[in-house]
Amino acid sequence: MAPMRIRPGLTLDGFLIGERLHRGGMAELWTASRPDLGFPLLVKLPVLSEGVDPAAIVGFEMERMILPRLAGLHVPRFIAQGDAGLQPYLVMERIPGPSLLPRLEHLPLPWEEVAALGTRIAVALDDLHRQHVIHLDVKPSNLLTRPTGDLVLVDFGLSHHDELPDLMGEEFRLPYGTAPYMAPEQVLGLRRDPRSDQFALGVLMYFFLTGVRPFGDPQRLSGLKRRLWRDPVPPRRLRPDCPAWLQEVILRCLEVHPAWRYPTAAHLALALQHPDQITLTARSEKLKQDPFATVLRRRFADHQLAIPKAKTPVRHDGDAPILAVAIDLSPEAAPIAETLRTMVTRMLPALPGARVACLNVLKQGRITLDQTLDDQGRNIHLQRLAELRSWATPLELEDGRISFHVLESTDPAAAILQYVNANLVDHLLIGARASSLRRTLLGSVSSQVAAQAPCTVTVARSRRLRRTDPGPEAEEKPDVPWTVG
Template sequence: MSTRSLQIGMEFDGYRLEEKLHTGGMAALWRVTDLRQRHLNKPGLENGVPPLIMKVPLLFSSDDPTAIVAFEVEQMIMPKLKGDHVPRYFGAGDFDAQPYIVMEQIAGESLRGRFEKAPLPLDEVVSVGVKIANALQDLHRQHVIHLDIKPSNIMFQNGLAVLIDFGLSRHDRLPDLLDEEFRLPLGTGPYISPEQVMGVRNEPRSDLFALGVLLYHLVTGERPFGHPTSVSGLKKRLYRDPIPPRNHRADMPDWLQEIILRCLEVDPNARFDTAAQLAFLLQHPEQLTLTARAKKDQQDGYLAVVKRRFKAVGADLVLQHSVSEQLSKAPIIVVALDLSHGSEKLAESLRQITRRMLQTEPGARLACLTIRKTSRIGMDESLIQQGENIHVKQLVELKHWARPLNINSDKITFHVLESPDPAMAIIDYARNNDVDHIIIGSRGSSALRRYLGSVSAQVVAEADCTVTVVKNNEK
């Protein structure tokens, strides 16, 4: 069957073509109906199947073999993906008959529409950035680097960012057909990272560079590197830094410029370690360590550019690690502390365990938490009047506890959470910030505590990450 002969009403492999939705440079999208109702056998679809689209490669519209290989890559990767940040996969057809991929149709809007309205309000830019970073973290945890993050490949549905089009992606545990067959840079000109220009496809922070380009554009209405169409034009980003965002926008806060320019660093090691860290700092800018990037008001001078240009010539950017390895190098570790009177011995035990863990995970970021328990119905008036002082006192105590660990300021954060349920406060924090490991203390095992349960037991039972409980016989 030829893709040129597809028509409305045609049926094959149990699907009926209902409507052609879009024709792009490499594929056409059709709305389809599953005549076999295969969703009845899929968990999570008991209430019905979502609208389906079929992606069909345009085999005869281009002489570029990249399009065919990219479609093969997407056919390999999509069945491996799951979660709310990717379309649900339903099936695929082979090239020996009719190649296609059937997937969930995302009902929301794409990011492209917002770009036409740029520059956007700063709070909207931050919200978009957090959603995309969370989607990237979820993708990276599934061993996939997207490598083509751009407005048309980002959708929004039910308040979440959904990533689409995995034709240029790299999966740690699958063959990289694109790397095996092609040597030219693969990506989209304005968003491609410096290492992709040099042929590197195993660096997850390439996606953070692309997100930095998106944030720059949403804030300023301009692209940081223009729209190059040649390899020589792409290589300019190896040595020519972008105009600082505040030159385009006077109300640019220092912390947001710091984040955007850090994402756009040439060296991946100078960017954020993970998308989770980027999402966290967008939501908690007070925890960000500012550098000279924050106040920068002009591009680097001639000598700096020349120096970088000579360094870029023959630069060896082949990075010998995978997305899985990068995430394992930069985990987020939470230590949950109760620093009330009488807990000194347990606090010291927690510090020793934390020190040992950080020695084995030198790239980790540590978040120190303590919970100020509040009433479910209302707060005591004295607590309201003194709340700020109590909060500050507990924050100081956290920093005092952490001081002997000698952690760089950009690798540690401190949080006093207020909640009527300490366990859920810790669990929610871990989920919202993609925490990899929680360290928590347990004061003992009295009969009353065994009967009522404990904070540590609830965290162990309900947290989505690894939990280490440090026990102590303090009463």
């Protein structure tokens, strides 16, 4: 089945599609309506064209899990989600007010307006954090305004939910975010600190106050990392009318160490609302950047920073084990895939609260340019996700206890090992190649993984009784597992 083409006038599962509002590199936004709903709706679809970044699909999967769990004035109301053929979609409340993006045409803003705006954003962030979500992409285009003046956070594709698998963090080693607004710890791969959103708000307030981004707009990882040791020009150097207390607040939000920022977004909102209660420090008096010698010392002694240099995975429920299952979705591997599902079913009762991570590797060519669509125009990555979900349906596990990962790599064994190592997997189930000829020609992925994985590995293999002259009594043995501790 080819993916459905969305167009004005189309009825999508009862929703009448209107005009397209936006098409970006990751998603499309369309207006929509339904007779029984008396407010405007918005339909969001991931971009599935040739060459699309896999992160667009993974981010959409993350938003599909997070948005239904959110409520309140500061998020759009979730309405529905589904798949039209191989075209996933989300339906949500359409916020009638504009985003903060048009404000960029009028920068710099009066400092009073910046402080008031910062207060409203901090209140929205506090509401989000209380619902166990860190946004991780706070920027003007992701902040919309209700007629009441309340600010609404949108686009949760890069977000982290404390009680859900972190698909973006588990599948990608490079950080994802909007370069000018990313916190230092986010640049280094840490995605679970709510104070990262404070840093982004500090960048936004600085930008709206001065008309200049405090850390520029770097396009390389090396440029992003400069914010770990290079402090921004103090706002009062660029805006002499900025009160000392507002510079104190902004520079505290922009501290490299999360622990040096405000304890919560609620504390930040309170400070912005009651400037007379702010304790001024040396931050408020700064008119110059730190001396070059200080910056150089930080640059070459940044191992002293209390920020992890690599991803430090944390399970969504603290201590529950992760049971990963590497599934070959090819037709000839169907018997082993079924055996793996049976094994998972038998193991789960002995692993209370365990999360099942379903893995499939989309093998890439080493020198060829890989296509992301098949000959019918269907996104291959999305097809694999759908097949993984179909495989897992009989397990009847809720979102928080199961996740689906299509890993794109030239080396399947290396991709599985990287996932297992990076995400502290406790037990891996994997099937051996169904064909001995394929094992000979392509090598044994399961053997390589079993030899190098840091966790227990159970391999399911199809064992057949072979005879020189097989007679009618020859039997086929069922798939059997073997385990490496």
